[in-house]
Amino acid sequence: MTPLLSVSRLTRRFGGLMAVNGVSFDIAEGEVVGLLGPNGSGKTTALNMISGAMKPSGGEIQLRGEQIGGVSSHRIARKGIARTFQLVRVLPSLTVDENVVAALAFRGEPLWGDAARREADELLHRVGLGGRGGEAAEQLTYIDQKRVELARALAARPALLLLDEWLAGLNPTELRTGIGLIASLRDTGITILLVEHVMEAVRSLCARCVVMNAGSKIADGDTAGVLADPEVVRAYLGTGNA
Numbered sequence: 511m512t513p514l515l516s517v518s519r520l521t522r523r524f525g526g527l528m529a530v531n532g533v534s535f536d537i538a539e540g541e542v543v544g545l546l547g548p549n550g551s552g553k554t555t556a557l558n559m560i561s562g563a564m565k566p567s568g569g570e571i572q573l574r575g576e577q578i579g580g581v582s583s584h585r586i587a588r589k590g591i592a593r594t595f596q597l598v599r600v601l602p603s604l605t606v607d608e609n610v611v612a613a614l615a616f617r618g619e620p621l622w623g624d625a626a627r628r629e630a631d632e633l634l635h636r637v638g639l640g641g642r643g644g645e646a647a648e649q650l651t652y653i654d655q656k657r658v659e660l661a662r663a664l665a666a667r668p669a670l671l672l673l674d675e676w677l678a679g680l681n682p683t684e685l686r687t688g689i690g691l692i693a694s695l696r697d698t699g700i701t702i703l704l705v706e707h708v709m710e711a712v713r714s715l716c717a718r719c720v721v722m723n724a725g726s727k728i729a730d731g732d733t734a735g736v737l738a739d740p741e742v743v744r745a746y747l748g749t750g751n752a
């Protein structure tokens with residue numbers, strides 16, 4: 511079966527630096543895959559190329575067999591890839607539901623008016639913000655802003671959701687809530703690639719992990735096996751990230 515996402519020999523150079531160096535992996539429909547690696551190993555750069563924010567220097571990216579490497583981010587979004595960012599991005603001057611309604615207006619099949627408000631309501635329930643659509647986005651706590659960003663990503667009805675350290679910066683209680691929320695999305699069958707440093711989250715959410723170090727893939731397999739792999743342990747210990 512054609513994988514949902516296929517990344518092949520993906521490469522990105524910044525001057526003399528190979529930020530991503532010939533990385534290949536596939537993601538099947540319905541999988542939740544962790545993309546791990548120490549700081550600076552190329553995870554966000556890989557995510558940027560998959561989401562179209564950055565053009566690859568080489569290699570291929572296919573979504574359901576269609577070439578998407580180098581295609582613009584808004585066209586990739588319409589083809590079914592949505593993402594969240596390491597630094598949370600909401601529209602602070604709008605209310606919570608206006609944030610989601612705005613995202614609905616820009617998706618492949620745009621929604622407007624009452625239909626958009628109903629859909630926004632449903633999405634806000636899904637991320638744990640039910641009944642809070644009228645609040646100002648800029649007044650929300652950090653985790654609630656993250657929930658808004660997630661609802662905006664889900665508004666695109668993505669086939670593949672890219673989460674860039676969505677759980678970073680949460681306190682232990684919020685972290686448990688956040689893991690539960692991503693698990694609830696996973697249970698709806700959405701395919702997720704998550705860049706994550708929080709191992710508790712990786713262990714409970716991802717059946718499989720891909721690990722990068724210094725731009726190259728060093729491991730790809732079931733999570734328990736990958737996290738016990740001596741090369742992976744060495745890569746993390748080497749940068750004080752363990």
Ligand SMILES: Nc1ncnc2c1ncn2[C@@H]1O[C@H](COP(=O)(O)OP(=O)(O)OP(=O)(O)O)[C@@H](O)[C@H]1O
Nearest residue numbers: 524527528529547548549550551552553554555556
């Ligand atoms: N726009 C850019 N211009 C130049 N170098 C860059 C750029 N973006 C990233 N890099 C470099 O590429 C390498 C990979 O960075 P990247 O952000 O992809 O790593 P990461 O694994 O996501 O790290 P972190 O876990 O800290 O987010 C780093 O050495 C970084 O400094």
